[in-house]
Every structure is written in structure tokens, then in C-alpha cells.
Amino acid sequence: MNDQYRETEAGDRYARAAFGLALETKVLDKVNGDIATLKELLLSSAELRNFVTSLVYKSDVKLAGLLAVTKSAKLNTLTTNLLGVLAANGRLNQLFPVINAFNKLYAAHTGVVTADVTSAVALTDAQLDSLKTTLAQTLGQSAEINTRVDPALLGGLKVRVGSRLFDASLKTKLDSLKFALKRA
Incomplete structure (x- = not known):
């Protein structure tokens, strides 16, 4: 399996924080939809995937590019903030582990x-x-x-x-x- 898809401790932490906040603010289903949209975009575009996980571009440039691509998806504020925190902490390369960990948390929560x-x-x-x-x-x-x-x-x-x-x-x-x- 490609390294960018593997589970990481950092990915788990960010996913748990986002999941808990989404649950608390009652936007869990919307954020789950946003996460699914992000995953689909990244899986369908090798260029976007390489851009987000690249070490060549600065985090603010990656965030701006990712938000420009997802603008039409009208992401929930919490999802946008998650991307911002990942970028600010230099962790956008952890986006796949965050997505995978979030999906596991959501599945466990919904009994799927x-x-x-x-x-x-x-x-x-x-x-x-x-x-x-x-x-x-x-x-x-x-x-x-x-x-x-x-x-x-x-x-x-x-x-x-x-x-x-x-x-x-x-x-x-x-x-x-x-x-x-x-x-x-």
C-alpha cells in the first residue's frame, strides 16, 4: 500500500478532534459528506493528490489550491477549518490518513x-x-x-x-x- 494512505498517529489525532467537534456541533453528516468529497477529489486526480502531498509547495499554497478546487463543494466551516489547521501545522500530507481515520470513526458511530x-x-x-x-x-x-x-x-x-x-x-x-x- 502506498505510504500516503497508511494510518498514522497524527492522522488519528486530527480525525478524532474533527469527529468530536462535528458530533458536538451536530454537523457530523455534513462533515462526513465533505470528507467523502475530499477523498473522491483526491482519488480521481493524481495531480491534486501529488500537489497536496508534495514537500515542494508551502502549506499556504497547498491550502489555497485545495480550497480553490473544493470551492464548488461548499464545504462546512468545520471541514475548511480542519484543512486550515492541517496546513498551518504543515500536516496536509496527512490528509489521507485523516480521511481514513475519520471514515472509521464515522462507520463505528453509525454501526456500519x-x-x-x-x-x-x-x-x-x-x-x-x-x-x-x-x-x-x-x-x-x-x-x-x-x-x-x-x-x-x-x-x-x-x-x-x-x-x-x-x-x-x-x-x-x-x-x-x-x-x-x-x-x-
Whole structure:
């Protein structure tokens, strides 16, 4: 996984502070929407992602650029202030860890678990709905699904929920069979 996406202690602290303030001021859903918007913008634009995480630009320049890009999103004041604090403290490079930590806090607060699903081919909407229903029944909680495609799996799925991994990929089954045949 790329370093800019990993969890950090600083990211956790900023996320907890923003989450607590959003909860206290009753703007949690709006700030969560803003966080989702920021994540989507950063994931969809490599240039913006590189700009925000770059060490070449000063924090005030990065903040001005980020706010210019997000202007049409009409971010909540708390979200804008979070970006300002990150910039003032030279921590805009921690934006991804802050976003990820905030998302985990929000999911825990709303009782939604996040499932990371890796498949050999892109899943259809019907398959995603079926998987979401199955996960909800199995876990007793609703699940938000993050998908990823990895052709190396050959077929099947890998589903990670928290520290649990369900591996029903064809690659793993073939590897197990290969190992069993070597031992025989």
C-alpha cells in the first residue's frame, strides 16, 4: 500500500478532534459528506493528490489550491477549518490518513462495518448488492464495500472485514491444491 494512505498517529489525532467537534456541533453528516468529497477529489486526480502531498509547495499554497478546487463543494466551516489547521501545522500530507481515520470513526458511530473486497474482475451492481446483503446477515451490521480488482486472483473473492479475511479466490485454492500434491 502506498505510504500516503497508511494510518498514522497524527492522522488519528486530527480525525478524532474533527469527529468530536462535528458530533458536538451536530454537523457530523455534513462533515462526513465533505470528507467523502475530499477523498473522491483526491482519488480521481493524481495531480491534486501529488500537489497536496508534495514537500515542494508551502502549506499556504497547498491550502489555497485545495480550497480553490473544493470551492464548488461548499464545504462546512468545520471541514475548511480542519484543512486550515492541517496546513498551518504543515500536516496536509496527512490528509489521507485523516480521511481514513475519520471514515472509521464515522462507520463505528453509525454501526456500519467496512469490507474490503478484492475480485478477479469488476463486480456487477447485482453482485455487490448480493454481497452486501450476505455480509449484513453474517455480521449482523450493515456493510460498506470498498472494491478492488486484482486479476492475479484468477477468480473468486477475498473479503476483509477488520482483521478477518475470507479468501475464496481461485488462486488460493489452486495454491492449496499444489501444496497438497507436493506433500503427497
